[in-house]
Amino acid sequence: MTVHIIDFSRASSNPLNPLGLNLRKHIWEELDKALNNEEVTSVLLTGGKSGNFSAGADIKEFSQLDSVATGTNVYSLVDVVDKIENFSKPIVAAISGVALGGGLEVALSSHYRIANKSSKFGLPEVNVGVIPGAGGTQRLPRLVGFQTALTMILTGKPIKAEKAKQSGLVDHITSNGESVLTSGIKWAEWAALMPLVGRRVGSLKIKETVEEVEIIASVAGKRLPPQNKGGQGLRAAIEATKACTKPIKEGCTVELNLFLQTLAGEEGKAKRHAFFAVRKAQKPLGKPPSQHPLLQKSVASETVAVVGAGLMGSGICMVLLQAGFTVYLVDVYKESLDKGVAFLRGTIQSYVKRGRMTEEIAAKMLKSMKPTQKFEDLAACSLVVEAVIEDMKIKKKIFSSLDKITSPSCIILSNTSTLDIDEMASAVSPQRQSQFAGWHFFSPAHIMKLVEIVAGKATSPATICVLQSLTRRIGKIGVVVGNCDGFVGNRMLISYSAETALLLEEGAGSVPTIDKAFINFGMAMGPLQMGDMAGLDIGYNIRKQRGWIGGGTAARSMPKPARYPEVADVIVADYKRLGQKSGKGWYDYDKNIGKGRKPLPSKEVDALVRRYVKHGSKSLAEKEIIERVLFPLVNEGFKCLEEGVAQQPSDIDVVYLYGYGWPVFHGGPMYWADHQVGLEYMLSRLRTFAKQFPDTDYYQPSKLLETCVTMQVTVEQYFELGINKRQTGGLVAKL
Numbered sequence: 001m002t003v004h005i006i007d008f009s010r011a012s013s014n015p016l017n018p019l020g021l022n023l024r025k026h027i028w029e030e031l032d033k034a035l036n037n038e039e040v041t042s043v044l045l046t047g048g049k050s051g052n053f054s055a056g057a058d059i060k061e062f063s064q065l066d067s068v069a070t071g072t073n074v075y076s077l078v079d080v081v082d083k084i085e086n087f088s089k090p091i092v093a094a095i096s097g098v099a100l101g102g103g104l105e106v107a108l109s110s111h112y113r114i115a116n117k118s119s120k121f122g123l124p125e126v127n128v129g130v131i132p133g134a135g136g137t138q139r140l141p142r143l144v145g146f147q148t149a150l151t152m153i154l155t156g157k158p159i160k161a162e163k164a165k166q167s168g169l170v171d172h173i174t175s176n177g178e179s180v181l182t183s184g185i186k187w188a189e190w191a192a193l194m195p196l197v198g199r200r201v202g203s204l205k206i207k208e209t210v211e212e213v214e215i216i217a218s219v220a221g222k223r224l225p226p227q228n229k230g231g232q233g234l235r236a237a238i239e240a241t242k243a244c245t246k247p248i249k250e251g252c253t254v255e256l257n258l259f260l261q262t263l264a265g266e267e268g269k270a271k272r273h274a275f276f277a278v279r280k281a282q283k284p285l286g287k288p289p290s291q292h293p294l295l296q297k298s299v300a301s302e303t304v305a306v307v308g309a310g311l312m313g314s315g316i317c318m319v320l321l322q323a324g325f326t327v328y329l330v331d332v333y334k335e336s337l338d339k340g341v342a343f344l345r346g347t348i349q350s351y352v353k354r355g356r357m358t359e360e361i362a363a364k365m366l367k368s369m370k371p372t373q374k375f376e377d378l379a380a381c382s383l384v385v386e387a388v389i390e391d392m393k394i395k396k397k398i399f400s401s402l403d404k405i406t407s408p409s410c411i412i413l414s415n416t417s418t419l420d421i422d423e424m425a426s427a428v429s430p431q432r433q434s435q436f437a438g439w440h441f442f443s444p445a446h447i448m449k450l451v452e453i454v455a456g457k458a459t460s461p462a463t464i465c466v467l468q469s470l471t472r473r474i475g476k477i478g479v480v481v482g483n484c485d486g487f488v489g490n491r492m493l494i495s496y497s498a499e500t501a502l503l504l505e506e507g508a509g510s511v512p513t514i515d516k517a518f519i520n521f522g523m524a525m526g527p528l529q530m531g532d533m534a535g536l537d538i539g540y541n542i543r544k545q546r547g548w549i550g551g552g553t554a555a556r557s558m559p560k561p562a563r564y565p566e567v568a569d570v571i572v573a574d575y576k577r578l579g580q581k582s583g584k585g586w587y588d589y590d591k592n593i594g595k596g597r598k599p600l601p602s603k604e605v606d607a608l609v610r611r612y613v614k615h616g617s618k619s620l621a622e623k624e625i626i627e628r629v630l631f632p633l634v635n636e637g638f639k640c641l642e643e644g645v646a647q648q649p650s651d652i653d654v655v656y657l658y659g660y661g662w663p664v665f666h667g668g669p670m671y672w673a674d675h676q677v678g679l680e681y682m683l684s685r686l687r688t689f690a691k692q693f694p695d696t697d698y699y700q701p702s703k704l705l706e707t708c709v710t711m712q713v714t715v716e717q718y719f720e721l722g723i724n725k726r727q728t729g730g731l732v733a734k735l
């Protein structure tokens with residue numbers, strides 16, 4: 001009795017074994033060998049030494065439309081899966097690590113599925129803008145039922161082995177330390193003696209009736225976003241899965257057609273851009289020192305600290321505790337410290353209550369949390385993050401103390417969102433400056449994925465590399481950016497808040513109608529509601545520091561823009577409307593409605609805005625509102641690239657996708673401009689706006705944008721083709 005082993009890792013250089021042409025051809029040829037060898041009685045599919053079965057079809061191949069799933073190509077995934085299911089000798093899939101997308105489809109077409117405890121199973125195709133295309137929507141419901149299958153397909157969330165076993169997806173989970181390979185071989189030997197009848201999933205019937213399927217599908221469909229707002233893939237997924245009531249061949253044809261539709265659609269392209277952009281942004285810019293204490297396997301004995309126990313500081317503390325560090329939370333004010341600790345305890349408890357954390361981990365985290373009012377306690381820390389109020393004087397004083405107290409190898413970081421990293425670095429000794437950088441989390445820090453890693457003039461490449469690894473380790477997405485006012489994200493946001501307030505004064509629309517334009521664009525909320533959430537006093541204080549309010553001795557004097565939305569100052573100074581936290585901002589909030597977070601139109605704000613609107617002003621169409629606000633935002637992105645503050649356009653997309661809720665079906669602002677708007681059109685509109693508002697800097701087109709239009713390339717091509725010679729004076733040149 002011989003088991004023929006097909007080891008995926010032999011035909012893949014990626015440990016995730018994406019099913020590219022090479023691997024598909026390998027499987028195909030090995031199956032032929034197994035068929036033609038009379039001694040072979042069964043086949044075992046394994047991910048091999050990589051530790052993963054397969055992460056699915058090779059997404060990089062998706063630009064060649066016919067390579068993945070159409071029958072026009074030899075070794076297409078559809079053909080491979082059919083060949084497996086209809087194979088005359090039993091095939092066992094021995095699954096370790098991930099079996100996702102096409103990887104799971106291969107497993108589903110096998111006759112037996114063996115897994116180990118840590119294996120994960122999922123159909124995450126919707127996350128990369130397609131639907132399962134090799135029978136996933138047809139075979140999964142036949143095994144686990146329509147409801148479970150549809151949930152897995154629509155959420156894209158993988159399930160663990162235990163759940164997979166319960167639902168019928170997996171036949172056996174290894175135990176007593178037996179490897180999945182050893183167990184799989186035993187199963188394959190046993191399977192050789194058993195009839196194959198009933199083991200071909202495609203020949204099974206689903207448990208639900210057609211009517212039940214219709215009801216479940218219709219309920220799920222009601223919760224989806226509209227077709228043109230990220231709902232295309234999800235709707236296609238429901239349609240395809242519903243076809244599982246048909247015979248397998250018919251159902252697979254329905255699925256394949258819908259797969260190809262989503263593959264060619266703009267939504268899918270934008271989502272795949274986002275998938276690769278995130279990975280590109282996180283690519284290490286160099287090799288971090290392997291022995292660095294922050295990057296060791298176990299960090300429980302490693303102490304780090306967060307200075308400032310406010311909302312940001314406590315959020316960062318939570319993230320570091322979750323990563324396993326021992327964390328000092330420092331605040332000189334007892335009351336703030338207690339508040340921070342209470343927040344952390346509450347959050348940890350709520351995670352346990354919701355099943356997001358075990359009691360054991362929670363207890364460990366609470367033990368590792370070290371609240372203190374004394375800076376002296378931080379002597380042994382290998383990293384300290386400052387997260388106090390945005391006041392340069394206070395921050396510099398803290399850095400100067402930390403410089404003296406901590407060891408010379410300690411990395412010192414600021415979570416500032418706007419202040420100058422180089423000026424802060426000047427507060428530490430010259431030897432330390434290479435280990436000083438910005439680590440800009442977004443609020444709430446324990447939830448938002450994005451962190452801007454801000455390289456100052458003196459920050460060393462080694463420090464940046466350590467921060468890149470560390471940021472990934474704590475489960476965040478780190479984007480390396482240069483030091484400038486607002487870094488990349490907030491710098492580009494200037495037009496977002498200023499221009500929306502100016503549009504109000506211009507009479508372009510009311511608070512809700514302006515916000516609605518952005519919601520219809522796909523944002524989770526409009527800029528005015530976002531301002532309310534962040535707190536209107538934050539922008540107000542920044543404008544004050546710049547000397548734009550009240551004059552006098554501003555901390556960071558800057559010329560006041562000629563077009564300036566007074567209404568944004570008056571709403572804070574005279575009306576004390578600070579946003580959600582004060583129960584009123586651009587909107588009213590009622591603590592009895594939507595937990596005090598639901599924005600309600602405000603008569604007082606309407607009256608205030610009317611004071612500024614000139615007689616005879618005209619409301620603007622949504623398209624014009626979007627262009628007036630978002631074109632300058634993208635224009636600023638071009639300026640960031642021009643100056644080398646952002647390294648590549650896709651980094652900016654990542655910042656906006658993960659820090660500002662940019663809709664993924666628009667791919668990110670730079671992708672949107674390149675592929676959905678067109679740079680030529682955007683430039684012409686910016687030129688029109690610049691003529692209309694000659695004193696507004698953000699409408700002045702960037703040189704890089706003009707160059708791209710002249711050269712007729714997208715900004716993505718401009719960077720990918722290496723047209724930029726990396727001669728810019730900023731971060732890019734340095735790295």
Ligand SMILES: C/C=C/C(=O)SCCNC(=O)CCNC(=O)[C@H](O)C(C)(C)COP(=O)(O)OP(=O)(O)OC[C@H]1O[C@@H](n2cnc3c(N)ncnc32)[C@H](O)[C@@H]1OP(=O)(O)O
Binds near residue numbers: 069
């Ligand atoms: C008809 C069939 C359709 C389909 O099957 S569509 C594809 C369905 N599958 C997926 O959507 C899974 C996509 N992959 C992932 O979600 C993640 O990866 C994992 C959760 C599997 C692992 O995450 P982590 O351990 O953080 O690794 P990493 O940095 O995401 O990936 C390592 C490298 O592997 C590449 N990669 C991952 N999956 C695929 C794939 N399916 N096709 C092509 N490449 C893939 C990445 O890009 C990256 O590459 P670099 O190192 O060059 O950045």
